[in-house]
Amino acid sequence: MSNPDPKNLVPAEQEVVVEQEAGPWRDAWKNFRKNKIALVGSVIVFFFIFLAIFGTWIAPEGINDQKLTERLKAPSSQYWFGTDDFGRDIFSRVILGARISLGVGFFSVIGSVVVGSALGIIAGYYGKWVDTIISRIFDIMLAFPSILLAIAVVSVLGPSLVNALIAIAIINIPNFGRLIRSKVLTVKQEEYITSARAIGMKDFRILLSHILPNSLAPVIVAGTLAIASAIIEAAALGFLGLGAQAPAPEWGKMLADARNYLRNAPWTMIFPGVAIMLTVLGFNLMGDGLRDALDPKMKT
Amino acid sequence: MTEPLLKVEGLKKYFPVKNGLFGKTTGHVKAVDDVSFYVNEGETLGIVGESGCGKSTTGRMLMRLLEPTEGTVTFDGQELTKLSPQEMRKARREIQMVFQDPYASLNPRHTVEKILMEPLIVHNIGDTKSRKKMVRDFLEIVGLSSYHAKRYPHQFSGGQRQRIGIARALMTNPKLIIADEPVSALDVSIQAQVLNLMQKLQRELKLTYIFIAHDLGVVRHISDRVGVMYLGKMVELASSENLYAEPLHPYTKALLSAVPVPDPNFIREEILLEGDIPSPSNPPSGCTFHTRCPFAMDRCKQVVPQLEEIKTGHYVACHLYDADMIDKN
Numbered sequence: 025m026s027n028p029d030p031k032n033l034v035p036a037e038q039e040v041v042v043e044q045e046a047g048p049w050r051d052a053w054k055n056f057r058k059n060k061i062a063l064v065g066s067v068i069v070f071f072f073i074f075l076a077i078f079g080t081w082i083a084p085e086g087i088n089d090q091k092l093t094e095r096l097k098a099p100s101s102q103y104w105f106g107t108d109d110f111g112r113d114i115f116s117r118v119i120l121g122a123r124i125s126l127g128v129g130f131f132s133v134i135g136s137v138v139v140g141s142a143l144g145i146i147a148g149y150y151g152k153w154v155d156t157i158i159s160r161i162f163d164i165m166l167a168f169p170s171i172l173l174a175i176a177v178v179s180v181l182g183p184s185l186v187n188a189l190i191a192i193a194i195i196n197i198p199n200f201g202r203l204i205r206s207k208v209l210t211v212k213q214e215e216y217i218t219s220a221r222a223i224g225m226k227d228f229r230i231l232l233s234h235i236l237p238n239s240l241a242p243v244i245v246a247g248t249l250a251i252a253s254a255i256i257e258a259a260a261l262g263f264l265g266l267g268a269q270a271p272a273p274e275w276g277k278m279l280a281d282a283r284n285y286l287r288n289a290p291w292t293m294i295f296p297g298v299a300i301m302l303t304v305l306g307f308n309l310m311g312d313g314l315r316d317a318l319d320p321k322m323k324t
Numbered sequence: 325m326t327e328p329l330l331k332v333e334g335l336k337k338y339f340p341v342k343n344g345l346f347g348k349t350t351g352h353v354k355a356v357d358d359v360s361f362y363v364n365e366g367e368t369l370g371i372v373g374e375s376g377c378g379k380s381t382t383g384r385m386l387m388r389l390l391e392p393t394e395g396t397v398t399f400d401g402q403e404l405t406k407l408s409p410q411e412m413r414k415a416r417r418e419i420q421m422v423f424q425d426p427y428a429s430l431n432p433r434h435t436v437e438k439i440l441m442e443p444l445i446v447h448n449i450g451d452t453k454s455r456k457k458m459v460r461d462f463l464e465i466v467g468l469s470s471y472h473a474k475r476y477p478h479q480f481s482g483g484q485r486q487r488i489g490i491a492r493a494l495m496t497n498p499k500l501i502i503a504d505e506p507v508s509a510l511d512v513s514i515q516a517q518v519l520n521l522m523q524k525l526q527r528e529l530k531l532t533y534i535f536i537a538h539d540l541g542v543v544r545h546i547s548d549r550v551g552v553m554y555l556g557k558m559v560e561l562a563s564s565e566n567l568y569a570e571p572l573h574p575y576t577k578a579l580l581s582a583v584p585v586p587d588p589n590f591i592r593e594e595i596l597l598e599g600d601i602p603s604p605s606n607p608p609s610g611c612t613f614h615t616r617c618p619f620a621m622d623r624c625k626q627v628v629p630q631l632e633e634i635k636t637g638h639y640v641a642c643h644l645y646d647a648d649m650i651d652k653n
Contacts, residue, residue, distance in 0.1 A: 218389060218429075220431075223446055223492070224415075225446050226446075238431065238432070
């Protein structure tokens with residue numbers, strides 16, 4: 025308990041009844057709510073999630089409505105973000121691109137969290153040679169610069185958005201694996217794990233009901249932050265032509281296409297760039313806030 | 325006399341010491357070295373000793389939370405050390421454990437109800453409804469209230485948490501409870517409450533306790549018989565009265581002389597031991613206590629003394645009580 029509690033001195037029977045639900049998650053939410061910057065981050069994130077879901081109804085034009093007479097128009101009341109070299113409305117494309125970028129971010133991270141956590145938990149809990157093998161594989165993967173590894177994976181699978189997603193998921197597996205492994209190593213030393221074994225619980229049940237929930241907090245934080253980097257990686261792959269293919273309004277791809285018009289029509293590059301930046305910023309702020317809320321130990 | 329509930333013979337735990345690049349075993353830490361004792365049904369056996377003497381390791385080996393290097397543990401006619409891991413899990417229904425640190429032994433993410441229901445689910449006792457009722461009943465039995473079931477461990481004080489720990493150990497209706505320093509993390513005033521609770525439960529539920537502690541006063545209060553451990557060995561084992569009235573082993577004497585007496589005019593004859601506890605990775609030859617023993621003889625450096633019954637029910641492992649020595653005295 026954080027503050028000295030006069031209740032401690034009173035025998036259990038006389039203790040005052042304070043009826044309230046207060047789980048560790050609720051505590052975390054309380055901490056999170058106090059953090060203004062993290063709230064700003066979440067607002068940004070939820071704004072983009074909103075765009076991703078309802079973009080089709082918000083965007084004034086489709087992703088590939090080409091009007092060749094309206095090429096490279098500067099931002100105006102008609103085209104808020106201007107138009108690109110095919111006369112497509114950049115405002116609409118940026119909005120519709122949210123679905124692609126967030127989708128890649130979420131699903132690649134979910135993929136790496138699931139696979140990475142499973143491997144990390146097995147490595148951490150069983151230890152010995154299982155741990156050695158899994159950890160060495162992680163080390164090998166981490167020895168490559170991640171974007172290089174992603175390019176290698178995509179070139180094997182072929183350039184497409186889904187393959188870019190898979191590549192990003194794969195390169196992030198060792199990060200989560202190592203994170204959760206180290207957490208499992210600490211949690212497994214806790215006395216409540218010994219006590220679970222003492223009551224005769226099976227290994228698998230201990231893993232699921234004791235070790236996993238207590239190891240998850242750092243993964244949630246790292247996962248949020250990893251969405252940000254996954255979005256950047258997706259954009260980078262898109263920029264290199266290895267991710268989303270035309271005419272998909274992927275932000276990185278839009279940047280790549282705008283490269284030639286940087287001097288004459290900078291808006292073609294600025295708006296997708298700002299969109300990437302804002303999303304990443306939002307996830308980073310939210311992730312930092314989550315870390316502060318979850319990490320300083322749910323008051324033991 | 326009937327067969328004891330728990331019989332331990334020649335129990336050993338050596339932890340390998342690994343060194344170097346390839347993890348070559350360079351030695352062993354003899355945490356527990358050839359310990360034998362028995363516990364009768366319904367009694368409390370206290371095990372005392374200073375930190376690192378192997379008393380907790382012994383407790384954990386009894387439940388096979390740690391695998392013994394050697395030796396046998398027989399519980400209720402069943403040799404636990406021979407059971408497969410599956411059978412051992414089932415056997416744990418009969419032997420439960422109360423842990424030292426009430427802050428660490430409860431999962432912070434589970435409500436009290438979930439914590440207490442776990443043993444029932446694991447051993448398939450009752451259905452959800454009857455389990456919930458049992459949880460509430462046991463909360464009342466250990467002096468908490470049934471409305472505490474929905475709370476999380478961090479909302480309780482140390483003493484209350486230890487009551488939860490005790491309730492969890494009781495859920496499966498075990499015969500033997502191994503209490504590993506159950507009160508040493510608590511305030512003195514709370515210690516008494518928890519000890520009295522444990523005694524009350526013992527009377528009402530006919531429990532057998534193995535009570536591991538380093539506090540001699542606490543052990544005296546609760547134990548019928550007491551075993552004293554030093555450096556992985558049991559050096560003396562006797563009924564509580566005998567041990568405290570007439571300690572035989574020099575180590576026990578030194579330990580008891582250090583117990584505070586609540587009398588300011590009491591002039592103690594304190595036996596001060598010299599030196600530190602030797603490392604269990606390289607214990608002294610012969611009697612492990614000879615390096616600090618005020619009565620050490622040549623024989624103590626060479627021959628390991630065995631735990632022998634000097635008087636009825638009073639066992640001691642010391643050469644001072646060898647047959648020929650007693651004749652001389």
